[in-house]
Amino acid sequence: MxxxxxxxxxxxxxxxxxxxxxxxxxxxxxxxxxxxxxxxxxxxxxxxxxxxxxxxxxxxxxxxxxxxxxxxxxxxxxxxxxxxxxxxxxxxxxxxxxxxxxxxxxxxxxxxxxxxxxxxxxxxxxxxxxxxxxxxxxxxxxxxxxxxxxxxxxxxxxxxxxxxxxxxxxxxxxxxxxxxxxxxxxxxxxxxxxxxxxxxxxxxxxxxxxxxxxxxxxxxxxxxxxxxxxxxxxxxxxxxxxxxxxxxxxxxxxxxxxxxxxLTPRLDVRILEGELDSLIAQGLGDPHADDYLLVRLTDRHAILDPMGKLREVYPNVLHLEKPGMLESRGRQQLDRERLRFSALDMFSDFFAQTSGEAMTDEQAEAMNELISQLNRDEETR
CATH class of the missing domain: 3.60.21.10 (Metallo-dependent phosphatases)
Structure with missing residues (x-):
C-alpha cells in the first residue's frame, strides 16, 4: 500500500x-x-x-x-x-x-x-x-x-x-x-x-x-x-x-x-541582499523576477523611494529591510557618545530637532536647574 x-x-x-x-x-x-x-x-x-x-x-x-x-x-x-x-x-x-x-x-x-x-x-x-x-x-x-x-x-x-x-x-x-x-x-x-x-x-x-x-x-x-x-x-x-x-x-x-x-511553487519565496543599484541591474535579467521577495538593502546612505524603484524590476517585493542604514545610525550613535555631551547639551539638541528652534536663555536656565535637582536627588538615594 x-x-x-x-x-x-x-x-x-x-x-x-x-x-x-x-x-x-x-x-x-x-x-x-x-x-x-x-x-x-x-x-x-x-x-x-x-x-x-x-x-x-x-x-x-x-x-x-x-x-x-x-x-x-x-x-x-x-x-x-x-x-x-x-x-x-x-x-x-x-x-x-x-x-x-x-x-x-x-x-x-x-x-x-x-x-x-x-x-x-x-x-x-x-x-x-x-x-x-x-x-x-x-x-x-x-x-x-x-x-x-x-x-x-x-x-x-x-x-x-x-x-x-x-x-x-x-x-x-x-x-x-x-x-x-x-x-x-x-x-x-x-x-x-x-x-x-x-x-x-x-x-x-x-x-x-x-x-x-x-x-x-x-x-x-x-x-x-x-x-x-x-x-x-x-x-x-x-x-x-x-x-x-x-x-x-x-x-x-x-x-x-x-x-x-x-512541489514546485508558481512563484518562489526568496531573500535578496545587496546595494540598490546592483539589485536593480540583477533584476533586469532575472528570469524569476516575479517571485515573492524580501529585500535587504546594504546601502548606507538615504535613498528616495527604494521600494518603488525595486518594484520596477521586481514587482512582488513584499518587505524591505535596511540593515546598512541601521549600521550607519549605530555608528552615528557611537560618535555622539564619544562627544560626552552633558545632559543639558543633549536636551538642547533634542529640543532643537523636535521644535525646529533653539532654546531661549530662560528655558535653558530652567532646564539646567531641573537637571541639577535631579542629580542631587539621585546622590541622596
Missing part, C-alpha cells in the same frame, strides 16, 4: 496581505499529479487544512474541488485531522455521512480510539488520528488530570495503544509540536510560555507517524516519525526549505520505503 502524507495546507492564507489561493491551487494540482503518477492508494492530511477557523468561501471551494478529485473521481480514501488553525467542529461537519464517500475527518477526541482501516492490494492498515487539542480541552472532554501538552498527548497515545490490532500495521496521525522540532515564523504558537512540545518516545512503536504543524519537512526520533511540511513557503524564514509531500510504502510487516517528493 502506498500512502501520501501531507499537512499544513493553510487554505485561504494571506502572505503580506496578498492572497495565496492561486498558488495553493497550483501546487495542489501537482499533488494530484503525484497521486496519479505514483499510484497512491490513500491520502493522509495531518491538520491545518484551513488557515483560520472561519475560512473564506474561496478556500472552502478549493478544498471541495480537491476532495472531489480524490474521493469521487479517483475513489481514493482521504483521512484528515484538524489542526490548531482549523475549527474542529466546522471541519468535522457531516463527518459521519462523508465516510461512505471515502472522506474520514477525525476532529473529535471521542473518536481517537476508533481507527480508519485502509485496504489496498491485499494489505490492511489501521490509521488513528489525534486532532489538535490543548490540555484544557483534553482534561474537560476526557476527565483526566493533564496539565501540559506532553501529558495530554501521552494520555491520548496510551488510549490508542490499547485499541491497536495485534498484527495489523498501524499509522498514527497527530497535529503537535514534537520536542526538538525546527519551527519557522509562520507557525502560530500553540501556547504562551513555550510549554507546547510533546515527546516523540511514546509514538516510537507505531509503524508510521504522520505529523502536522511544523512547516519544514523533518523527522524526530526516527525516519518513521516525520513532518511532511507545508505545501508552500508561508514566511521568509522558510525560504530555504524544500516543500513537498511524503510517500510511504507499507505492507503487512510495516513500512518499507519513505520518500520526499518536491
Amino acid at each position: 502506498r500512502l501520501l502524507h501531507t499537512a499544513d495546507w493553510h487554505l485561504g492564507r494571506l502572505f503580506h496581505n496578498l492572497s495565496l489561493l492561486d498558488d495553493q491551487r497550483y501546487v495542489l494540482d501537482q499533488l494530484i499529479d503525484i497521486i496519479d503518477r505514483e499510484a497512491v492508494d490513500a491520502v493522509l492530511i495531518a491538520g491545518d487544512i484551513y488557515d483560520r477557523s472561519v475560512p473564506p468561501a474561496s478556500a472552502v471551494a478549493l478544498l471541495d474541488d480537491v476532495l472531489r478529485a480524490l474521493c469521487s473521481e479517483r475513489n481514493l480514501p482521504v483521512v484528515m485531522i484538524s489542526g490548531n488553525h482549523d475549527s474542529a467542529q466546522r471541519l468535522g461537519f457531516g463527518a459521519r455521512h462523508l465516510r461512505q464517500a471515502g472522506l474520514h475527518i477525525l476532529s473529535d477526541l471521542a473518536d481517537i480510539e476508533r481507527p480508519v482501516t485502509l485496504s489496498a492490494n491485499g494489505v490492511e492498515v489501521d490509521v488513528f488520528g489525534i486532532p489538535y487539542a490543548d490540555p484544557e480541552y483534553v482534561r474537560s472532554q476526557l476527565g483526566v488530570d493533564v496539565r501540559d501538552f506532553d501529558s495530554a498527548h501521552r494520555h491520548l497515545v496510551e488510549c490508542i495503544n490499547t485499541k491497536r490490532h495485534p498484527t495489523r500495521p498501524t499509522v498514527l496521525m497527530s497535529h503537535c509540536f514534537v520536542d526538538g522540532g525546527s519551527a519557522s515564523d509562520s507557525e502560530r504558537p500553540l501556547t504562551l510560555g513555550g510549554a507546547e512540545s510533546v515527546a516523540w518516545e511514546p509514538m516510537q512503536s507505531f509503524d508510521y507517524v504522520a505529523l502536522g504543524h511544523l512547516h519544514g519537512p523533518q523527522c524526530r526520533g526516527g525516519e518513521h516519525i516525520r513532518y511532511s511540511g507545508s505545501l508552500l513557503k508561508y514566511s521568509f524564514s522558510e525560504a530555504s526549505q524544500r516543500k513537498g509531500v511524503t510517500l510511504v510504502d507499507i505492507d503487512e510487516q510495516g513500512v518499507r520505503h519513505i520518500e520526499h517528493r518536491p
Whole structure:
C-alpha cells in the first residue's frame, strides 16, 4: 500500500496581505499529479487544512474541488485531522455521512480510539488520528488530570495503544509540536510560555507517524516519525526549505520505503541582499523576477523611494529591510557618545530637532536647574 502524507495546507492564507489561493491551487494540482503518477492508494492530511477557523468561501471551494478529485473521481480514501488553525467542529461537519464517500475527518477526541482501516492490494492498515487539542480541552472532554501538552498527548497515545490490532500495521496521525522540532515564523504558537512540545518516545512503536504543524519537512526520533511540511513557503524564514509531500510504502510487516517528493511553487519565496543599484541591474535579467521577495538593502546612505524603484524590476517585493542604514545610525550613535555631551547639551539638541528652534536663555536656565535637582536627588538615594 502506498500512502501520501501531507499537512499544513493553510487554505485561504494571506502572505503580506496578498492572497495565496492561486498558488495553493497550483501546487495542489501537482499533488494530484503525484497521486496519479505514483499510484497512491490513500491520502493522509495531518491538520491545518484551513488557515483560520472561519475560512473564506474561496478556500472552502478549493478544498471541495480537491476532495472531489480524490474521493469521487479517483475513489481514493482521504483521512484528515484538524489542526490548531482549523475549527474542529466546522471541519468535522457531516463527518459521519462523508465516510461512505471515502472522506474520514477525525476532529473529535471521542473518536481517537476508533481507527480508519485502509485496504489496498491485499494489505490492511489501521490509521488513528489525534486532532489538535490543548490540555484544557483534553482534561474537560476526557476527565483526566493533564496539565501540559506532553501529558495530554501521552494520555491520548496510551488510549490508542490499547485499541491497536495485534498484527495489523498501524499509522498514527497527530497535529503537535514534537520536542526538538525546527519551527519557522509562520507557525502560530500553540501556547504562551513555550510549554507546547510533546515527546516523540511514546509514538516510537507505531509503524508510521504522520505529523502536522511544523512547516519544514523533518523527522524526530526516527525516519518513521516525520513532518511532511507545508505545501508552500508561508514566511521568509522558510525560504530555504524544500516543500513537498511524503510517500510511504507499507505492507503487512510495516513500512518499507519513505520518500520526499518536491512541489514546485508558481512563484518562489526568496531573500535578496545587496546595494540598490546592483539589485536593480540583477533584476533586469532575472528570469524569476516575479517571485515573492524580501529585500535587504546594504546601502548606507538615504535613498528616495527604494521600494518603488525595486518594484520596477521586481514587482512582488513584499518587505524591505535596511540593515546598512541601521549600521550607519549605530555608528552615528557611537560618535555622539564619544562627544560626552552633558545632559543639558543633549536636551538642547533634542529640543532643537523636535521644535525646529533653539532654546531661549530662560528655558535653558530652567532646564539646567531641573537637571541639577535631579542629580542631587539621585546622590541622596
